[in-house]
Amino acid sequence: MKNWVEVSERRLAGNYRLLQEAAGAETAVLAVVKANAYGHGAAVCAPVLARAGAEWLGVTDVAEGAAVREALAGAGISRGEQPEILVMSGLLREDAGDVIRHGLTPVVWLREQMEWLVEAAGQSGGVVMPVHVEIDTGMARQGVAPGEELEALLGWVKGQTALRVDGVMTHFASSEVAGSAQTVAQRKRFEEAMGAVVAAGLRPVWVHAGNSSTLDNQGGEGNVAWLRGLAAGVGAKSGVGAKSMVRTGIALYGYCLPIEGGGLNTVRRELQPVMTWKTRVIGVREVEAGETVGYNGIFVAERAMQLALLPVGYADGLRRELSASNARLGGWAMVRGQRVAIVGRVSMNLTVVDVSGIADVAVGDEVVVLGDGVTADDHARLAGTIAYEIVCGVQAAHRCGIAG
Numbered sequence: 001m002k003n004w005v006e007v008s009e010r011r012l013a014g015n016y017r018l019l020q021e022a023a024g025a026e027t028a029v030l031a032v033v034k035a036n037a038y039g040h041g042a043a044v045c046a047p048v049l050a051r052a053g054a055e056w057l058g059v060t061d062v063a064e065g066a067a068v069r070e071a072l073a074g075a076g077i078s079r080g081e082q083p084e085i086l087v088m089s090g091l092l093r094e095d096a097g098d099v100i101r102h103g104l105t106p107v108v109w110l111r112e113q114m115e116w117l118v119e120a121a122g123q124s125g126g127v128v129m130p131v132h133v134e135i136d137t138g139m140a141r142q143g144v145a146p147g148e149e150l151e152a153l154l155g156w157v158k159g160q161t162a163l164r165v166d167g168v169m170t171h172f173a174s175s176e177v178a179g180s181a182q183t184v185a186q187r188k189r190f191e192e193a194m195g196a197v198v199a200a201g202l203r204p205v206w207v208h209a210g211n212s213s214t215l216d217n218q219g220g221e222g223n224v225a226w227l228r229g230l231a232a233g234v235g236a237k238s239g240v241g242a243k244s245m246v247r248t249g250i251a252l253y254g255y256c257l258p259i260e261g262g263g264l265n266t267v268r269r270e271l272q273p274v275m276t277w278k279t280r281v282i283g284v285r286e287v288e289a290g291e292t293v294g295y296n297g298i299f300v301a302e303r304a305m306q307l308a309l310l311p312v313g314y315a316d317g318l319r320r321e322l323s324a325s326n327a328r329l330g331g332w333a334m335v336r337g338q339r340v341a342i343v344g345r346v347s348m349n350l351t352v353v354d355v356s357g358i359a360d361v362a363v364g365d366e367v368v369v370l371g372d373g374v375t376a377d378d379h380a381r382l383a384g385t386i387a388y389e390i391v392c393g394v395q396a397a398h399r400c401g402i403a404g
C-alpha cells in the first residue's frame, strides 16, 4: 500500500470517554462520524465508538447513515445494540424511504421534509418516525426560525400521527470564543424556542446543542450546565423528562480549536490524536550542493544531501502549502522517530524529504506523514487552515484493528 491511515482504537475510545466524563453523567455525548469520520474511516470508527458507549452517532446524510448501519452490523453489533443515528444535514424526497429502512433519525426544519417522511411512513405500513427539529438561532444555514415560522411548524407537526418530535436542537456559530456574545444570544433564542415547543404540547426527549468546543469551552461559560438546566426545565414542563446532549466530532479524533480570547480549554490537552498517516520510501538519492529539487527549483541544495522520495502528495491530501524553499521552511515527516524536512514543492503524488544524517534509510521504510511528532495542527498552521480540513482531506486507505 502506497499510503494508509492507521486508527488507534484505544485513543478513539479514550477520547470518547474523556468527553463523556467532561459532559457529566446527565448529558449524553453524540459521536459525529460524518465525512468518513473526519477522514479516519467511519467503518472503523463507528463500531469503536458504539462499544465505548455512544448512544448516538451523527452523520451528514442518509447514504452515510446507511453505510454506518452496515459497518456496525459487520462488526457484529446487532441492530438492537446499535446506537441511534442522527442524519444532521439535509433530507431530500428520495431519502425518506431509506430513513425508515435503516432506522435513521433525521434532523428536519422544513415542512416538506416532514411531508416526505409522512408519505414514506404511510407506504411502510404506518410506522411512527422519530425526528429532531433544528432551530436556527443564528447560523442561518439550516433550522427553522424561532417565532411565527417555528410556531406554524409546531402546530402542523403536532397533528401528524406518523411523526414524533424526539429531539430539538441548535448549533452554535462561535463556540470556541470565550464569552462569545453570539453564543449568549443563541442560547437565549434557543431557550425561547424550547418554550414554544413545550407550549405547543410537544415532548422532546432530547435537547441538544453545539459541538466539541461547546463542551471544551468551559472557562466560565458553562455551556453544558446551561444545556442540562434547559433540558431539565423542558422535562419538568412536559412531564416526561428530557435529556441534554452535546455533539462532538473533532475532539473524538484528538483535536480541538484553541479557545479564543483567553478562555480555557477543558479537555483539549488531554485528547490524543487518533490518526497516523503513513507512507513508505520509494527512492533514496544523493544530491550535490547546487542541485535543485522538484518543480521550479524553489529549493537548492546548499550542501550534499541525502533525499528520500515519498509516494504521497496533494492528491492524497498532503497540502501544497507544506512545500519548502531555501527561504521558507515547510512541513516535515517522521522517519524512525526523527523529523525529516520536506524540500521543494509537494507535488501531486510525490514529496521529497531530507534524510541526511539518518543512517540506512532504504526503499520500503515506513514514514509517518501525520501522527506523533507531526500533527494535524502543524499541517493546519502551515496551510493556513484548521485541523478539521487537514484530517478530512486525507485520501488514504484505512487499516482497521490497530490497537496502539
Ligand SMILES: *Cc1c(COP(=O)(O)O)cnc(C)c1O
Residues within 6 Å of the ligand: 032, 034, 088, 171, 210, 211, 212, 213, 247, 248, 249, 250, 251
Ligand atoms: C459536524 C457537526 C458537529 C461536530 O462538530 P465538531 O466541531 O467537529 O465537534 C456538531 N453538530 C453538528 C450539527 C455538526 O454538523
